[in-house]
Amino acid sequence: MTKSAAWRDGRIFTPERVLLYSLAVIAVYLALVAGWLATFPRLGLTDSQGMPLGGDFLGFWSASWIGLHRPYPDLYNNDVLRGVEAQILKTDGSNYFCWLYPPMAGVLVWPLALLPYGASFVVWAGTQLAAVLLVLRRIVGHRLVYPAALAFAPLALNIFAGQNASISTALLGGGLLLLPRRPLLAGVLFASLCYKPHLGLLIPVALLAARQWRAMAGGVLGGTLFGGASLLLAGIDGWAAFLAHGDYARTILEQGGVTWGKMASVYASLRSFGLPDGFAWAGQGVMTFGVAALVARIWASDCRYALKAAVLAAGVPLATPFVLTYDLMPVGLAIAWMVADGFDFGFQPWDKVVLMALWLAPLITLPLGLTTDIGLAPLAVLPLLVLIVRRWRGPRLLMAAA
Numbered sequence: 001m002t003k004s005a006a007w008r009d010g011r012i013f014t015p016e017r018v019l020l021y022s023l024a025v026i027a028v029y030l031a032l033v034a035g036w037l038a039t040f041p042r043l044g045l046t047d048s049q050g051m052p053l054g055g056d057f058l059g060f061w062s063a064s065w066i067g068l069h070r071p072y073p074d075l076y077n078n079d080v081l082r083g084v085e086a087q088i089l090k091t092d093g094s095n096y097f098c099w100l101y102p103p104m105a106g107v108l109v110w111p112l113a114l115l116p117y118g119a120s121f122v123v124w125a126g127t128q129l130a131a132v133l134l135v136l137r138r139i140v141g142h143r144l145v146y147p148a149a150l151a152f153a154p155l156a157l158n159i160f161a162g163q164n165a166s167i168s169t170a171l172l173g174g175g176l177l178l179l180p181r182r183p184l185l186a187g188v189l190f191a192s193l194c195y196k197p198h199l200g201l202l203i204p205v206a207l208l209a210a211r212q213w214r215a216m217a218g219g220v221l222g223g224t225l226f227g228g229a230s231l232l233l234a235g236i237d238g239w240a241a242f243l244a245h246g247d248y249a250r251t252i253l254e255q256g257g258v259t260w261g262k263m264a265s266v267y268a269s270l271r272s273f274g275l276p277d278g279f280a281w282a283g284q285g286v287m288t289f290g291v292a293a294l295v296a297r298i299w300a301s302d303c304r305y306a307l308k309a310a311v312l313a314a315g316v317p318l319a320t321p322f323v324l325t326y327d328l329m330p331v332g333l334a335i336a337w338m339v340a341d342g343f344d345f346g347f348q349p350w351d352k353v354v355l356m357a358l359w360l361a362p363l364i365t366l367p368l369g370l371t372t373d374i375g376l377a378p379l380a381v382l383p384l385l386v387l388i389v390r391r392w393r394g395p396r397l398l399m400a401a402a
Contacts, residue, residue, distance in 0.1 A: 076238075140339055
């Protein structure tokens, strides 16, 4: 077999090589983390620059502390929240994590401050990691998924930053796994994403297109349960404070409160190249409606379920304007489903090469965004949609849905 044929068929990517690549990337991550932790004073919670252990986890733990000890509306008072975070870290409050989440997220983080900060972070990160690895293993059915997942840059960033993208990904992936057999429970899991509602925009589109009425009923049930729990936690005043805080969230998005390079949406990518706000919103609108139409078309068809799950997961970060680099984790779900579909029905030429490139792409787009403030993350997702459509429209996909 010629070398070009080995690349075309993907035979160059043996399990041994995938394991070697994964371990090499993981070793780099561990070296970076060890170097960063070396800057922490003994038993301290911040490094020499005042950045906290777990990064954004500071906001989640602080939200829990306010929920346990103060009136809930204080969570949406930036001055109060900054003061609480400064007191926790014993700093001047210059490194500040604002709270933009609806009260449903308060239900999720409520118990965090029952543990000391460091222990709580370990539980937070470890529980998320276990959940998302379990989901990925169920999708792919191969133990090689563990090192491959740990080497996926958005997952590593999520752990390092103390963020919650692994929870979102596990809920989305778990719901998709359950949907064919237990649609009511799947709907409840989908509804759990209401704590980050912008990541669930495509779920109703898919369920409506597939006429998944039981799953939609589960979504209503789950939404009612989470909404009721958030009302008990936050009260009417807490919800009113959140709604009043909405303009601040939009200001952060449109004025670059989060630098464009840290974001992964089409809107942010266009803004990072200096395009005006109106043009960026138009571009985001075209992408959102285009991806929604593609999801509806594929979910209404009788193609294999793996492709339906893959297109929905891949579309998640493209459909919303406010998505950060660690929120690219659903792309890992889409890659996993494409790999699983390839195991079951065979890979088309160049499939493995493209999937490997997409798996590695965040290793380039993430540091490039952080160092240059140029957002190229959407370019690392669009080829995945092309690959899904090619398998959907290809001759192999005329077989009955699995």
